[in-house]
Amino acid sequence: MDKSHGRTEVLLNEKKLYKPSAKVLKNVRVRQYKAMTAKAVKNPKKYWEQAAEELEWYKKWHTVLDDSHKPFYKWFTGAECNIVHNALDRHMGTPIEKKTAIIWENDAGQRRKLTYRELNKEVCKMANGLKNLKVRKGDRVAIYMQNTPEIAIAMLACAKIGAVHSVVYAGYSSHALRERIDDQAAKVLITSDVGFRSGKVIDMKSLCDEAVQGSPSIQHVIVHRRSDTPCKMKMNRDTYWDALVDSQPAKCETVPVDAEHPLFILYTSGTTAKPKGIVHVHGGYMVGINRTLQWVFDIRENDVYWCTADPGWITGHSYIVYAPLINGMTTLMFEGVPIYPKPDKIWQVVQKYKVNILYTAPTLIRTLIKFGDKWPNKHNLSSLRLLGSVGEPINPEAWRWYHRVIGKKKCPVMDTWWQTETGMFMITPLPSMPLKAGSATLPFPGIQATVLDEKGKEVPPGKGGYLVIKNPWPSMLRTVFRNEKRYLHTYWEKFPGYYETGDLARIDKDGYFWIQGRSDDVLSIAGHRIGNAEIESALVSHKAVSEAGVIGKPHPIKGQTAKAFVILKQGYKPSDKLINELKIHLRKTVGPVAVTDEIEFVDKLPKTRSGKIMRRVLKAQELGEDAGDTSALAD
Numbered sequence: 001m002d003k004s005h006g007r008t009e010v011l012l013n014e015k016k017l018y019k020p021s022a023k024v025l026k027n028v029r030v031r032q033y034k035a036m037t038a039k040a041v042k043n044p045k046k047y048w049e050q051a052a053e054e055l056e057w058y059k060k061w062h063t064v065l066d067d068s069h070k071p072f073y074k075w076f077t078g079a080e081c082n083i084v085h086n087a088l089d090r091h092m093g094t095p096i097e098k099k100t101a102i103i104w105e106n107d108a109g110q111r112r113k114l115t116y117r118e119l120n121k122e123v124c125k126m127a128n129g130l131k132n133l134k135v136r137k138g139d140r141v142a143i144y145m146q147n148t149p150e151i152a153i154a155m156l157a158c159a160k161i162g163a164v165h166s167v168v169y170a171g172y173s174s175h176a177l178r179e180r181i182d183d184q185a186a187k188v189l190i191t192s193d194v195g196f197r198s199g200k201v202i203d204m205k206s207l208c209d210e211a212v213q214g215s216p217s218i219q220h221v222i223v224h225r226r227s228d229t230p231c232k233m234k235m236n237r238d239t240y241w242d243a244l245v246d247s248q249p250a251k252c253e254t255v256p257v258d259a260e261h262p263l264f265i266l267y268t269s270g271t272t273a274k275p276k277g278i279v280h281v282h283g284g285y286m287v288g289i290n291r292t293l294q295w296v297f298d299i300r301e302n303d304v305y306w307c308t309a310d311p312g313w314i315t316g317h318s319y320i321v322y323a324p325l326i327n328g329m330t331t332l333m334f335e336g337v338p339i340y341p342k343p344d345k346i347w348q349v350v351q352k353y354k355v356n357i358l359y360t361a362p363t364l365i366r367t368l369i370k371f372g373d374k375w376p377n378k379h380n381l382s383s384l385r386l387l388g389s390v391g392e393p394i395n396p397e398a399w400r401w402y403h404r405v406i407g408k409k410k411c412p413v414m415d416t417w418w419q420t421e422t423g424m425f426m427i428t429p430l431p432s433m434p435l436k437a438g439s440a441t442l443p444f445p446g447i448q449a450t451v452l453d454e455k456g457k458e459v460p461p462g463k464g465g466y467l468v469i470k471n472p473w474p475s476m477l478r479t480v481f482r483n484e485k486r487y488l489h490t491y492w493e494k495f496p497g498y499y500e501t502g503d504l505a506r507i508d509k510d511g512y513f514w515i516q517g518r519s520d521d522v523l524s525i526a527g528h529r530i531g532n533a534e535i536e537s538a539l540v541s542h543k544a545v546s547e548a549g550v551i552g553k554p555h556p557i558k559g560q561t562a563k564a565f566v567i568l569k570q571g572y573k574p575s576d577k578l579i580n581e582l583k584i585h586l587r588k589t590v591g592p593v594a595v596t597d598e599i600e601f602v603d604k605l606p607k608t609r610s611g612k613i614m615r616r617v618l619k620a621q622e623l624g625e626d627a628g629d630t631s632a633l634a635d
């Protein structure tokens with residue numbers, strides 16, 4: 001038994017609690033896990049090659065891993081494929097064709113179901129529509145939509161013709177959307193007229209109009225119609241989705257692309273104000289997400305699978321859209337809010353669709369705990385077989401509640417640690433393993449992770465340090481879009497030869513990993529990643545603000561919240577009104593994710609002699625902790 005933070009951890013016994021399917025049993029029982037991992041370490045190329053052989057390729061690779069220009073790794077070189085061939089084409093003419101691919105529901109109770117055949121048809125038509133707008137292989141298409149089947153159709157249609165999609169989460173502001181469109185020089189933007197959230201209507205098209213006004217790259221805006229009120233359409237630029245697609249043929253050849261051809265760009269926050277365009281490719285990405293979904297979630301033929309994330313994040317890309325479709329699963333897209341209108345909305349949906357696998361985030365679990373057990377207890381949750389968690393460390397209390405109250409102690413909790421950059425689960429249990437509440441457990445077979453000290457030396461068990469990955473993996477990011485320097489600097493410079501995750505962790509004496517949060521200046525608010533610098537830069541873009549320093553503070557529900565220390569320009573006086581105005585400004589410039597709970601006006605900020613704000617010192621002062629080394633402090 002591991003003692004961690006003075007708590008005794010639960011160790012679940014594999015046989016008593018969970019009966020894995022034959023496939024998982026064969027591959028990933030504890031004993032096999034060790035053998036499998038040893039094999040993968042000894043011959044990683046063979047291990048990943050076998051994983052690749054489980055998918056269909058137009059042309060086989062000549063080299064599994066090309067590391068001649070590391071860390072610009074290439075996987076399955078020489079191969080031709082298309083992820084859409086695996087997600088849709090190959091299911092046609094098989095029994096999967098008639099199966100439900102997507103169940104969609106929103107919080108107004110509207111619902112839709114699409115079979116694989118119907119989904120394929122919609123994707124073909126949209127792909128033809130995009131071709132009509134002269135979207136070519138390699139062109140970037142930005143997508144700004146809510147969690148609807150159309151977002152998946154748009155993504156798949158792009159991938160089908162070799163275009164590169166870039167989904168911008170619909171909670172981002174028009175300013176943030178514009179920044180992302182400009183960075184990638186997107187040719188087309190796909191959106192909807194309006195969106196719905198918690199009973200409110202969001203005017204998506206107006207946000208898009210603001211974002212693309214004067215854009216040097218955008219040629220077309222495609223608008224999916226969701227309301228009866230026509231919106232303002234700009235001649236020769238804007239077209240309704242139905243007008244573009246209805247007359248298109250229902251067949252479209254999938255374009256074979258090189259295994260290393262970019263599939264999507266997804267922006268994520270870093271330590272500077274500018275977000276990074278993380279690039280993923282067709283070949284390696286599909287191999288990584290396919291194997292991890294199969295093994296970690298122990299998927300079965302008639303599973304109904306619900307990942308509560310939004311397709312606008314990596315979780316949605318990998319584990320709502322691509323991997324479930326590759327596996328012919330039924331994936332549930334719920335556009336509503338899991339606690340709206342009542343705290344048991346989530347359990348109503350689980351019961352109604354007999355969800356077998358539920359994959360959600362610690363922040364939601366903690367919110368649900370707050371409402372009390374009576375809400376889940378009102379519903380029949382017996383369809384659940386397996387539970388997942390992602391986005392931030394899950395505290396042992398939340399883990400236990402999830403396991404006991406939702407899983408009735410029968411469902412293993414898979415705490416999956418990974419990142420936008422990794423594309424797939426990296427440190428995660430397999431359902432047949434002994435679990436410890438609050439630990440993401442062990443690296444997935446084929447992944448070697450460790451913890452280093454400041455000098456790059458591996459630390460002994462129990463000691464915290466920097467979480468790094470020792471070897472390349474197929475679904476790793478390939479670069480930061482048009483910014484190789486930033487790719488090298490962010491991930492490969494601090495510890496040469498290792499991929500730096502930006503997280504802190506410790507490994508216990510059983511080899512289990514305990515993730516402790518970020519080591520860099522990146523916040524995780526309710527599982528959403530945002531850079532301190534992004535909020536600071538948004539604050540100083542307000543006319544009243546001269547300087548701003550932002551820190552993260554622990555929060556019982558959201559994991560973390562942001563607190564901003566703001567120096568006002570001369571002529572401005574601190575007031576509650578100004579605080580409110582700054583919050584609205586943050587919402588407008590970055591989006592609701594950036595709204596900062598606390599804003600405090602100060603006269604001075606701790607700085608280095610070179611003028612850099614020392615957030616570490618601010619944080620220590622705020623939390624009443626020791627500031628550590630302050631020799632760099634100016635005064």
Ligand code: WT7
Pocket residue numbers: 268313314315389390391392393394415416417418419420421440501502503515517518524527528529
């Ligand atoms: C960061 C990545 C991966 C999809 C969602 C977030 C944190 C993620 C866990 C977990 C502890 C986690 C890390 C990571 N994180 N999953 N199971 N336990 N921390 O993707 O926005 O790229 O953020 O989220 O800090 O670095 P992302």
